[in-house]
Amino acid sequence: MGNKEKTMTRIIVDTDAGKTRISRFVYGHFAEHLGHCIYGGFWVGPDSPIPNTRGIRNDLVAAMKAIRAPVLRWPGGCFADEYHWQDGVGPRERRPAMLNYHWGQVVENNHFGTHEFLDLCEQIGCEPYICGNVGSGTVREMQQWIEYLTYDGDSPMARWRKQNGREKPWRIKYWGVGNENGGCGGSMRPEYYKDEFQRYGTFCRNLSGNTLYRIACGAYNDYVEWTDVLMKNYCGILMQGLSYHYYASHSLMRRLSTRQATGFNEWDWYETMRVARLMDNYLRQHIAAMDRHDPERKVGFIVDEWGTWWEVEPATNPAFLRQQNTLRDALVAGLTLHIFHDYAERIHMANIAQTINVLQAMALTDGPRMALTPTYYVFEMFKEHQDALRLPTHVECDECGMEDARIPMISASASRADDGWALLTLCNLSLDREETVSVTITGGSVAEVSARVLTHENMDAHNTFDAPNAVKPAPLAGVEATRNGLRLRVPPKSVVAIRFRVKA
Numbered sequence: 001m002g003n004k005e006k007t008m009t010r011i012i013v014d015t016d017a018g019k020t021r022i023s024r025f026v027y028g029h030f031a032e033h034l035g036h037c038i039y040g041g042f043w044v045g046p047d048s049p050i051p052n053t054r055g056i057r058n059d060l061v062a063a064m065k066a067i068r069a070p071v072l073r074w075p076g077g078c079f080a081d082e083y084h085w086q087d088g089v090g091p092r093e094r095r096p097a098m099l100n101y102h103w104g105q106v107v108e109n110n111h112f113g114t115h116e117f118l119d120l121c122e123q124i125g126c127e128p129y130i131c132g133n134v135g136s137g138t139v140r141e142m143q144q145w146i147e148y149l150t151y152d153g154d155s156p157m158a159r160w161r162k163q164n165g166r167e168k169p170w171r172i173k174y175w176g177v178g179n180e181n182g183g184c185g186g187s188m189r190p191e192y193y194k195d196e197f198q199r200y201g202t203f204c205r206n207l208s209g210n211t212l213y214r215i216a217c218g219a220y221n222d223y224v225e226w227t228d229v230l231m232k233n234y235c236g237i238l239m240q241g242l243s244y245h246y247y248a249s250h251s252l253m254r255r256l257s258t259r260q261a262t263g264f265n266e267w268d269w270y271e272t273m274r275v276a277r278l279m280d281n282y283l284r285q286h287i288a289a290m291d292r293h294d295p296e297r298k299v300g301f302i303v304d305e306w307g308t309w310w311e312v313e314p315a316t317n318p319a320f321l322r323q324q325n326t327l328r329d330a331l332v333a334g335l336t337l338h339i340f341h342d343y344a345e346r347i348h349m350a351n352i353a354q355t356i357n358v359l360q361a362m363a364l365t366d367g368p369r370m371a372l373t374p375t376y377y378v379f380e381m382f383k384e385h386q387d388a389l390r391l392p393t394h395v396e397c398d399e400c401g402m403e404d405a406r407i408p409m410i411s412a413s414a415s416r417a418d419d420g421w422a423l424l425t426l427c428n429l430s431l432d433r434e435e436t437v438s439v440t441i442t443g444g445s446v447a448e449v450s451a452r453v454l455t456h457e458n459m460d461a462h463n464t465f466d467a468p469n470a471v472k473p474a475p476l477a478g479v480e481a482t483r484n485g486l487r488l489r490v491p492p493k494s495v496v497a498i499r500f501r502v503k504a
């Protein structure tokens, strides 16, 4: 493990040199018909005793509003390429059921469909991001879905929408043309998918003044060839975004003592951070490939699935991907969001997987009970980064870790919002070292400052239904404004958010 000798981390935040905004969509979410993300998660049904609005749980909506969730991706994931949208509209009792082949072969009753999803987005106040079916759907099916959603005149699909209770069309911007089509979405070669994308994309039309932002299915991990093929001679009219998936998954980690979300040891902690940091490496490679073909950076990079992936909770369905969420997951979230900020010029959106009860969730539910996770609180502490100007931030710090799992101890990112408040967020990845951090702020002096910290004495601390507030942000005392910036002590294994104003 790291030695305990005292060191000092130096950070320089240049408040004058910000050029790029951190897109708020980087703080996006993802909800798939998988396990209890939709059913028993967002959707409880209108007759449920759990407080709901038209079947959608009120406590979850309030929680998502509180973190200013900007976008929600749906219906998958692998499910998207097996989903037939027509089965999910009209009177619920008449909707046909289907088998959810990919996720446990459970029966999907289609009670949560297009109208319910868009109601959910309206309740949260976020943009919808719909992923269409390329793997097992037709061009016609995708074209008609867009007509159903967005056409304002008199047409068969618009009439059907009206019959189903929605007079006015919705405004839909983000449209995915398939998901993981190299794998669960059809096992395609990149060249083949590219042709499919062009074909489907041609029929994803802009109707009634609605303009689609078409997102081509992208690569995962270090599969740069896929990105390269998709971007080569890309057609700017059809492709506005290209997606990418990377999970800090136990399957990429070496000799863990446990593959589960809790009960791990120190080495597991550092190995997790090492694997989470690979995101930086991979993004650099994929973005370099994009830059070769699109030097003006017209195509947005859309990291529409990311997060930790552990073995499921004991005694739960292995296909439901339900995992606990600890302080370790919170640090992965902070670190990864900082990495996204570093590529703000190219990354337009990112969607953590998945919002409720699946993978690195914001919330876990059990009937009427709900616990917000440590990861949720990172999104809450970082929310002022959304759409703020990224401020160049230079960090000089020591390494931490053990044996062959060593990483820089401190990760940092800063931004300034339009209201003049700056936000500096820090992650201390060391398990045992409280770090003194000296922050030089160029361009003015610090006028007002307040800070919060998310930490716990146990590295696998988490919130449960009986103890939902075990890991929660608390005020951080002792942050001093100095002549040229700030000085503070950052506890081990913590995420810190410091808000301040700069006086010229």
Ligand code: AHR
Binding pocket: 032, 076, 077, 078, 079, 179, 180, 305, 353, 354, 359
């Ligand atoms: O998020 C779980 C699954 O991970 C998604 O369905 C798929 O796209 C990815 O492999």
